[in-house]
Amino acid sequence: MSYVSIDRPVDGVAVLTLDRPERMNAMSFDVMVPVRDQLVALGHDNSVRAIVITGAGRAFCAGADQESAGRPPHTEGLARPGYALRSLDLLEDVIGTIRRLHQPVIAAVNGAAIGGGLCLALACEIRIASPAAYFRAAGINNGLTASELGLSYLLPRAVGSSHAADLMFTGRDLMAEEAARIGLVSRLADPVLEEAIAIGARIAELSQPGIELTKKSLHAGTAAGSMESYMPVEGIGQLYLRLLTDNFEEATRARKEGRPARFRDDLPR
Missing domain, CATH: 3.90.226.10 (2-enoyl-CoA Hydratase; Chain A, domain 1)
Incomplete structure (x- = not known):
């Protein structure tokens, strides 16, 4: 059973x-x-x-x-x-x-x-x-x-x-x-x-890698010894998604157009 x-x-x-x-x-x-x-x-x-x-x-x-x-x-x-x-x-x-x-x-x-x-x-x-x-x-x-x-x-x-x-x-x-x-x-x-x-x-509804990296950074931040040692981890996560996806630009367009964002988790090819 x-x-x-x-x-x-x-x-x-x-x-x-x-x-x-x-x-x-x-x-x-x-x-x-x-x-x-x-x-x-x-x-x-x-x-x-x-x-x-x-x-x-x-x-x-x-x-x-x-x-x-x-x-x-x-x-x-x-x-x-x-x-x-x-x-x-x-x-x-x-x-x-x-x-x-x-x-x-x-x-x-x-x-x-x-x-x-x-x-x-x-x-x-x-x-x-x-x-x-x-x-x-x-x-x-x-x-x-x-x-x-x-x-x-x-x-x-x-x-x-x-x-x-x-x-x-x-x-x-x-x-x-x-x-x-x-x-x-x-x-x-x-x-x-x-x-x-x-x-x-x-x-x-949100970006899959964005959510996954947020979970990782949330746990890492809880265990970090100091904010100074941890902040680069957050920054790298932001840069990673900023450079490898078009989600930031899509979020900006969606706000201007008054519609929900349609996130993609890779760059258009």
């Missing part, structure tokens, strides 16, 4: 749905292995210009499945430490795959995003939340650290160090309105999936 579905609601946008609502789309390996594999496949599909991740039912993703986690592949014969390391590698690969994709990824957070589910949402470039959504850095409540799957890297960069510390040290629930106020999500919407698809459709 597949616990992941893929839909193409509009041209250029793919929706990946975690589809195990009876377990609140928890991170069992029966869910996360196909999530990773489907994301890789979508990344290779050049007709897909934006990807939306959401959950079926009342949850986005409830984090670790403590009752029916399944078994990750290729772990036969491993002792407990080796098994644990391979399991962690697989979950980290899901987060890393989202970050490595050419396309922007939009989290349509329809309900609970707990533990690893919060990490899954944080890995996406854009997060939209339903008014019913809530977030929890759950590890600290389970006698562990709150740091997992990139949380201690991504959360402070999303909301600032003080808000991140508050959430990680207390394990409290962050409700949707507060999440929007502190910047964890960019907006609230009901229905949230329709809003996320509309954002994806807008992205799909």
Whole structure:
């Protein structure tokens, strides 16, 4: 049985749905292995210009499945430490795959995003939340650290160090309105999936290499040591598209003519 579905609601946008609502789309390996594999496949599909991740039912993703986690592949014969390391590698690969994709990824957070589910949402470039959504850095409540799957890297960069510390040290629930106020999500919407698809459709109208380079520069800027060392990266991206496409000239013509721009991603030959 597949616990992941893929839909193409509009041209250029793919929706990946975690589809195990009876377990609140928890991170069992029966869910996360196909999530990773489907994301890789979508990344290779050049007709897909934006990807939306959401959950079926009342949850986005409830984090670790403590009752029916399944078994990750290729772990036969491993002792407990080796098994644990391979399991962690697989979950980290899901987060890393989202970050490595050419396309922007939009989290349509329809309900609970707990533990690893919060990490899954944080890995996406854009997060939209339903008014019913809530977030929890759950590890600290389970006698562990709150740091997992990139949380201690991504959360402070999303909301600032003080808000991140508050959430990680207390394990409290962050409700949707507060999440929007502190910047964890960019907006609230009901229905949230329709809003996320509309954002994806807008992205799909724009220059593909422009969007791809913007994603790369966004991530590089987050990790840069200083603005001075990073600004040449931005400049090179701008020059690359300015010299190799006619998109700037097309945007100028379109504004003068009062019409939408029709971008091409190569020069006329």
